[in-house]
Amino acid sequence: MKYEYMKESEQMLQYFQFPKFLLKLRISQTAKFLYMILYDRARISRKNSWIDKYGNVYLIFPIEELSVQIDKCKSSVKTALKELDDVGLLVRRSGGFSKPNHLYVKIPSDEIGLQTVDDKAV
Template identity: 50%
Template sequence: MINISEYLTTQTPLPPFLPYPRFLLELDLSQTAKMTYALLLDRATLSQKNLWIDERGFVFVIFTICSLAEQLGRSTVSVSSALKELDAAGLIERRRTRFSSPNHIFVKIPNVE
């Protein structure tokens, strides 16, 4: 259990957190899909730093469904559904790799107008 004991001050160090893009608030997606996207986007920043790119120069993430489910505290069925939602919304692309290897997940960023 987390012990909550301090008020936020100007000197309080922040705990680790996920970026949550504002555009997700406007989309008709499940909360699990939105949190999955935020987690994938966070992981994509690590992939950027490690230069995990494909032949097109696009950054990809490797994240198994089981690992996503564990991190999100959801079932693998819920995470699979969330990934399908994100794919249908055009926010991710999954590409198969070798047999029995996790897919490469490409996180897409919508055009902001």
């Protein structure tokens, strides 16, 4: 891969948002990285109106795809998902018989309302 200097006129690269509160949590780097990926996907789900009957945004992201996305084995992904479950940042609910689980990314209460985002404007 070839790299170049950033110029004033260059367009921004695509990037993920890394929430600052994750720095304070005692979870693995894999779990932090996975949260960042899931948070990004949840924002896309919100844009696409993947909302349950309670008004909560959910996403579907199979473990195999997560494994490829973060370049980790499936067991590492499962361990990181459990870590996120254990600290309360992720809820997994059955999507129904023979359907994938719905994943709900949670946000700490003190982070909500700090900055409103209009994803539809993007």
